[in-house]
Amino acid sequence: MYDPAHLIEDLQQPSAYDHPVDAVELIETHISWVLLAGEFAYKIKKPVDFGFVDFSTLEKRLNCCREEMRLNGRLAPQIYLEIVPAILDETSKPRLFGTGTAIEYAVKMKRFSQDALFDKMLQCGELLPQHIDALAVEVAEFHRTTDVATADDEYGGPQAVWEPVAENFRHIPASSVYPQRTEQVELMHKAAEREIHSRGAIFRRRKSTGMIRECHGDLHLGNMIVLDDNVVLFDCIEFNAGLRWIDVMSEIAFTVMDLEDRDRQDLAYRFLNAYLEQTGDYAGLEVLRYYLLYRATVRAKVAGLRLAQEADAEARTTDDQLCQSYLDLAEQSLQKPPPRIVLTHGLSGSGKSTVSQELLQMLPAVRLRSDVERKRTYPDDKLADIRYSSEATAATYRQMCDGVRAAINGGFTAIADATFLSRQRREEFRDLADELGAALVILDITAPEEVLRQRVAARAAAGKDVSEAGLSILERQLKQREMLGVDEAAQVIEVDTSRSVDFKELAQRIHQL
Structure with a gap:
């Protein structure tokens, strides 16, 4: 009678496989063993029952092997190959090939370099x-x-x-x-x-x-x-x-x-x-x-x-x-930061998204971008001409408002990345901050006009950015923008992106406001 306690030890012998194997490496977790053998890996479930996982019988382990193949076939079919039985050969030694009565089951996988994890x-x-x-x-x-x-x-x-x-x-x-x-x-x-x-x-x-x-x-x-x-x-x-x-x-x-x-x-x-x-x-x-x-x-x-x-x-x-x-x-x-809403304020090409990308990783924060939400609200490219209409802009800002509210209610700092050139839009978010008991910070992001035009033209030529704001929209913004008011000054931090920005210092200033 074969002693199952010796199974994993015996399967570490190259002779247990029907393909070239120089040596077998064992990886063990609290619920499984993985045998790395040549070009393949064999995963065997431990006969354990922790309540949340029950591998206590061979039938249960086989059923879980089947589920493992189905589920991972959705995401990694190139890795998960088949279920193979462990059987006893004529010398009563286990092997993972051939036919016979199964004493255990393994999921056979294509081996990959651990360095790529x-x-x-x-x-x-x-x-x-x-x-x-x-x-x-x-x-x-x-x-x-x-x-x-x-x-x-x-x-x-x-x-x-x-x-x-x-x-x-x-x-x-x-x-x-x-x-x-x-x-x-x-x-x-x-x-x-x-x-x-x-x-x-x-x-x-x-x-x-x-x-x-x-x-x-x-x-x-x-x-x-x-x-x-x-x-x-x-x-x-x-x-x-x-x-x-x-x-x-x-x-x-x-x-x-x-x-x-x-x-x-x-x-x-x-x-x-x-x-x-x-x-x-x-x-x-x-x-x-x-x-x-x-x-x-x-x-x-x-x-x-x-x-x-x-x-x-x-x-x-x-x-x-x-x-x-x-x-x-x-x-x-469970420790939530003080509620804070950060608005970007700036013309197209000023570098708002570049600044907000650095800050979301450093503060940290959740960011909502008007360029992304505009396309989400109006996904049909046939309607691209109306994405920047006053109606579309209002809908985009409402969508951002909802996202910011969810972020603050969830206990996260929120960044609203948009031009916010309209005082009305800024006041909508000021009202939201008051409603939620959140501090409001306005990042006034600037660059010289010639730099803005160069950036917008280069972005349009590359065609890889989510923003569709071209030179015509920039010119319209320059004419129609409503400058920050004196009453907003206490909440404003100026950021000139034509120079090197110290994002660590900027994050500290935001936390201090």
Whole structure:
């Protein structure tokens, strides 16, 4: 009789495979083993039952292998190849080829370079802004096309959103090294409950508006890779439907949290803003902080589970530290900055979007751009001529107003990136700031007129910018603009983009106003 306890050890022999293998490398997580063998990788599920994941029988593991193939086929069909059984050969040794009675199952995958993973690229300084932008486009398109939960589904309501958070807290162990942890967890538990109760209507609205979808479920940097110059997402959650049938903003929260945990707030907010520009889901900001807490406590729980399995004292210390670090990050997600709305004020070509891009990563902040919202409101290029009509402009600013309101209500600094050459438009946002109890800052962004004309002409010639404002619109702006008033001076910071801008100092000045 074969002893299953020896399975993984025996499968580390090259003879267990029907293709060239020099040596087998083992990667282990709290729920699976991955065997790297030649050109392929074989993922085998551990026979564990943690409640949120149940691999306790061979049948359950096979069913989850099937789900893993289906789900990852949506995003990474070039990686996920087939399910292969582990069988015993004539010497009663396991192998991952041939026919016979299965003693285990593995998902066979095309192996890739670990150096191409986002987390490895970040460590090596090779993860660039363009990778983050491409990721945002990939995730937004996936969310647009994936299945949407129906009204009768159990997913996405306040109770369904609360249960995973409560589950996380239950699995976080006490610590003699961090005696404050027990009280910290209790306080966060109560704070999360308050969020569920106070925002229950918002969570229900998220479901009724189709924002609960069959997502990836585990969208951290270790599950993203660059293959053939394309961003590919892999390793969807297959073992628990409730962990992938989620609000799309819960999905985004995992990536944002992971980047923040790695001290890359700049990339976290670049990703968040790029995704929001793609989808227009600014309403989701009202639940994002709750999901940031949820995602950080997922990591704390996983560290706690590893701690319970680990025998090595040094490894236990590391897992205990990680658990505490993620709890601290979860706590930070509940700490909202003072409400603040930042307006850009300037002519076309003055550099408003360049300035706001730097600031959204540094403050950090959520940005709404009139150029993007104008096209979202009037997407038909046949109607391009009316995008800059007074009616279209009013609709665009109303859309921006709604997004800014959601950002402030969600606990984020908001940047409204538009010309704001009309005093009426500025007063609308001043009224909004007063209503929301937010500070208002106006960035007066300028450059000499000849520089403006050069920039606008060059932008139009390149044809790559979302802005359609050409020289004729610039000339109209120069004639019709309403200058900032004396009564607005106390809220104004001047920014001359014809010179080098110290964005760190600019961010500090914004925080001080």
